[in-house]
Amino acid sequence: MAETEIYRSSTFAPVNIAVIKYWGKRDTKLNLPTNSSLSVTLSQDDLRTHTTASCSDSFTSETLTLNDAPQDISGARTQACLRELRQLRQTLEENDSSLPKLSPMKLKIVSQNNFPAAAGLASSAAGFAALVRSIADLYALPSTPTELSRIARQGSGSACRSLFGGYVAWNQGTQLDGSDSVAYSVAEQAHWPExxxxxxxxxxxxxxxxxxxxxxxxxxxxxxxxxxxxxxxxxxxxxxxxxxxxxxxxxxxxxxxxxxxxxxxxxxxxxxxxxxxxxxxxxxxxxxxxxxxxxxxxxxxxxxxxxxxxxxxxxxxxxxxxxxxxxxxxxxxxxxxxxxxxxxxxxxxxxxxxxxxxxxxxxxxxxxxxxxxxxxxxxxxxxxxxx
Amino acid sequence: MAETEIYRSSTFAPVNIAVIKYWGKRDTKLNLPTNSSLSVTLSQDDLRTHTTASCSDSFTSETLTLNDAPQDISGARTQACLRELRQLRQTLEENDSSLPKLSPMKLKIVSQNNFPAAAGLASSAAGFAALVRSIADLYALPSTPTELSRIARQGSGSACRSLFGGYVAWNQGTQLDGSDSVAYSVAEQAHWPExxxxxxxxxxxxxxxxxxxxxxxxxxxxxxxxxxxxxxxxxxxxxxxxxxxxxxxxxxxxxxxxxxxxxxxxxxxxxxxxxxxxxxxxxxxxxxxxxxxxxxxxxxxxxxxxxxxxxxxxxxxxxxxxxxxxxxxxxxxxxxxxxxxxxxxxxxxxxxxxxxxxxxxxxxxxxxxxxxxxxxxxxxxxxxxxx
Structure with a gap:
């Protein structure tokens, strides 16, 4: 029975709109920015991506669907996120043999935005934040939002800021591998909810x-x-x-x-x-x-x-x-x-x-x-x- | 008879459009710019100001007319140009008593543009260049175009470049009194007439x-x-x-x-x-x-x-x-x-x-x-x- 079981995890992730802008990369592969930036996370009641990540031994191929349309999952950015998340899961599995072996399973990822594509809003931030967060939950990773922001950043730079609510900064970092180019909370939503x-x-x-x-x-x-x-x-x-x-x-x-x-x-x-x-x-x-x-x-x-x-x-x-x-x-x-x-x-x-x-x-x-x-x-x- | 004589001089002056832009003053009274600029003088067949400067002992007030509408001649910028030109004439008259005493006479200045005001083209450059040049001719000043550019600049910064044809630079200068903030010819029209x-x-x-x-x-x-x-x-x-x-x-x-x-x-x-x-x-x-x-x-x-x-x-x-x-x-x-x-x-x-x-x-x-x-x-x- 275990081989046909489907594991699932779903998340909502928000859009963010920067007030100090991200524009320019010092490393285009890792999405490392030339300057730090700061954004306000917007309410998911109005703007959000809803993503379900699932995996199963019964899945024969890896797929990504957005608003009911199949997406190319083979892009370098998406693959970088998947690779990093799998790696973390694999380490967990190696350290605890009682865990189900999810990391080798194919993933099926399905996303829906609650706002029209025609709205012209950059949806990639919410999209990659939801993708990373839903898989991290599926894999039961103990990673903090800042750790996940490092991964989401490789999908889309500004996605790293959508791992937090409230007021969020993305530190440009100085390391070549991008390990310190991560987001952190400046203030929670509750600090300035007005x-x-x-x-x-x-x-x-x-x-x-x-x-x-x-x-x-x-x-x-x-x-x-x-x-x-x-x-x-x-x-x-x-x-x-x-x-x-x-x-x-x-x-x-x-x-x-x-x-x-x-x-x-x-x-x-x-x-x-x-x-x-x-x-x-x-x-x-x-x-x-x-x-x-x-x-x-x-x-x-x-x-x-x-x-x-x-x-x-x-x-x-x-x-x-x-x-x-x-x-x-x-x-x-x-x-x-x-x-x-x-x-x-x-x-x-x-x-x-x-x-x-x-x-x-x-x-x-x-x-x-x-x-x-x-x-x-x-x-x-x-x-x-x-x- | 001499006291009713009217002295006249007329000039055409061109519009210029900068290719290295003038934007910013380091001295707003003297129109001294924060950077040098460079322009192309455009053909007077298409865009020009035609100005007649006249003076006479019979004139009782100083007037300026543009496109048949009376203009305020008392503005600091116009006055600066008139004062400088009069001063030069006065010096000539002091050195040569045979010259008619024009400098104390009231001026009557009449201008016409050959292009519609609605065209939205900055006409002040051609306007002040024509004003300065017509009065300089009326006063028979021996001044070079560069010398006159120093005066026209005080009327409108970019006017200094309209004292020349062809390709014209305005050197920002370094002197506090603006004496070196003048225009010079980079190349004549004939150098690159195409x-x-x-x-x-x-x-x-x-x-x-x-x-x-x-x-x-x-x-x-x-x-x-x-x-x-x-x-x-x-x-x-x-x-x-x-x-x-x-x-x-x-x-x-x-x-x-x-x-x-x-x-x-x-x-x-x-x-x-x-x-x-x-x-x-x-x-x-x-x-x-x-x-x-x-x-x-x-x-x-x-x-x-x-x-x-x-x-x-x-x-x-x-x-x-x-x-x-x-x-x-x-x-x-x-x-x-x-x-x-x-x-x-x-x-x-x-x-x-x-x-x-x-x-x-x-x-x-x-x-x-x-x-x-x-x-x-x-x-x-x-x-x-x-x-």
Whole structure:
């Protein structure tokens, strides 16, 4: 009977959106970054990958399925994760002969995202975090999230930050083998649970430069990039950790916007130039700037950030929901997809900031849906299996 | 009779478009720049300011008119130019009592641009160059163009480069009084007369950050700006002078595009962020990149550059007119304003590069007119007076 038994483990893993950006690798095989980065883990109620890892002697081939579509499991990155996890299981099995011999079995991995692929959100972070965490659970590995982050990083760099909830840093590390290029928790979700995020999903635009090839083009050709890495990011990492520890939103916002700008500046300085920000993005930036300049004490109450694409992610505190999300609801119209959910329904639509009617129109034309979410927790084991 | 005599002098002065950009002042009163810059003077057949400077004992007030609208002549920058020119005239008069005493007379200055204000082209360079040159001629000053460039610079920084034709550098200088922050000729128009420029005038968009305030915000807040000034521009100035002297278009194009990108990167890195490039600009960049990547030997045959706004200026050589301007004519349609002139009429409309239909559409929607022009000569005295 044992040879036909199927072992299973399932997990949810979250998306994270960086506030100090990861852009550039010093080792493309191991995904070792040129600078440290820091992110906010978003709530899995809104954005998550659900993955079931299973293994059995009865499986004859190794497979990976995402959103019901078979995926290529033979890629070097996926294989690196599987190899490392198997190795750890094998060591356990060698030290304890009572354990079932799972490491030689073929794996069947099935994943589902709870958000549309068309949302243009980098799903690889949640995807690799879920893959690594579900297999680690299947293998009953005693590894800490930081140890697993080292493995997930080899699948997709930013995936290492999705092994934690709350506020997470990825230390660039100095070792050639990447052993110290791992994620750690800066603060738990519970430390600063009021953080909210409004994602403005831009209407489909074909992305012409992937982040993988884009970042290495920047490393190779931007005259400003090295300066960012050496002289700009280190101070910002310190400042951001401090802002989070002190729950200092104005400092958090200031650094978040500056670092998004700085990262996109090095993209623009790449040859050929990479310009991820489009007119919709520019309109979102202007509205955020208008919201901040009308804030009572002149301190920012919202912060935009953009990954390698046109979607704005706007961070704000729950107490400023109407002053931030409400203004966007007023501009975008409450009938837009995304406001109908439990987090969007009660946001009070505000008026368009004076003088920003035209900018608001540009934004309305370019945004296809919104996602309202917040800081969330790290990967969770779940009993619901996908296979 | 002498007291009612009116003295007149008229000049044409050209527009220039920088290929190594001026952005940032180390002295805002004297318009002393943080880095040297280099530009191509464009043909006055297509873009020029025509100015008549007149003076008479019968004039009771000093006036300045541009395109039939009275202008404020009391601004510090205009006054600085007038004061310096008067001073030079006064010295002449003191040394030669036979000269008519023009320096105490009120000035009447009338200017006309031959291009629409709506074209969004920085007209202040041509405007101050024409103002300074027409008064210098009126006063019969023996000053060289470089000497006059020092004066025009105080009106508008980039105006100093419009005192010359062809290829012109503005040396940032080191003196506190700006005495060595002057323009000089890198090469005459006749040295490389084949240079062409296609200006894609974006449909009216309200500019929200003027270059005067924008550049100082960049100086004050960009973490990348100082690196550009100290480590990026100096080598590019040398490289660009060499490219022009050797008529090396690929090197010229490479540096032109890189420096435009680099300048806009520092704008984006400004707080609040400045993003002059819009979707029309991005489409123009992509078309240029497509044209260059399809060039036979892989060397660029066109170079985009953007000033503080969305208009692309595309440089190319006459021999590549069809391969560059022709592609844009094919995309934009030959019925668009600008192609009907003598320089545009014979450009053969080419086909849209494969895979760029959508980008072409974005460009067509965003461009309101084109201007076809070429490298041109410096200011010329003319007999046609405007008053």
């Amino acid at each position: 953080m909210r995020a409004l994602i403005l999903v831009a209407s489909a635009e074909k992305k012409d430069v992937s982040s993988t090839s884009g970042m290495q083009a920047t490393v190779a050709t931007s005259t400003l990039f090295q300066h960012r890495v050496e002289n700009v990011v280190p101070g910002r990492m310190e400042g951001m950790e401090k802002a989070i520890k002190e729950r200092d939103f104005p400092a958090f916002a200031d650094l978040t916007m500056k670092d998004s700008n700085n990262f996109h500046a090095t993209c623009l300085d790449t040859s050929p130039s990479i310009l991820y920000l489009n007119d919709t993005s520019r309109a979102a930036i202007r509205i955020c700037t208008a919201i901040n300049s009308s804030a009572e004490d002149g301190k920012p109450i919202c912060a935009y950030t953009f990954d390698a694409g046109p979607n704005a992610v706007v961070y704000y505190l729950a107490s400023h929901t109407d002053a931030v999300a409400g203004v966007f609801k007023g501009i975008l119209g409450s009938e837009l997809e995304g406001w109908e959910g439990v987090k969007g329904r009660d946001v009070k639509a505000g008026s368009v900031p004076e003088g920003y009617q035209h900018v608001g129109e540009v934004l309305r034309k370019g945004v296809g849906r919104v996602i309202l979410t917040s800081v969330g927790d790290g990967p969770r084991g779940v009993e619901e299996h996908l296979c | 240079m062409r420029a296609l200006i894609l005038v974006a449909s009216a968009e309200k500019k929200d950050v003027s270059s005067t305030s924008g550049m100082q915000a960049t100086v004050a807040t960009s973490t990348l700006f100082q690196h550009r000034v100290e480590n990026v521009v100096p080598g590019r100035m040398e490289g660009m002078e060499k490219a022009i002297k050797e008529r090396d278009f690929p090197a010229f194009a490479d540096l032109t595009m890189k420096d435009s990108n680099n300048f806009h990167a520092t704008c984006l890195d400004t707080s609040p962020s400045i993003l002059y490039l819009n979707d029309t600009s991005r489409a123009a960049i992509r078309i240029c990149t497509a044209i260059n990547s399809s060039a036979e030997d892989g060397k660029p045959i066109c170079a985009y550059t953007f000033d503080a706004g969305p208009n692309a200026v595309v440089y190319y050589l006459a021999s590549h007119t069809d391969a560059v301007a022709g592609v844009f004519k094919g995309i934009l349609g030959s019925e668009l304003e600008g192609w009907e002139g003598v320089k545009g009429r014979d450009v053969k409309a080419g086909s849209v590069p494969e895979g760029y239909q959508h980008v072409g559409e974005v460009l067509r929607k965003g461009v309101g007119r084109v201007i076809l022009t070429s490298v041109g000569d410096g200011p010329r005295g003319v007999e046609e007076h405007l008053c």
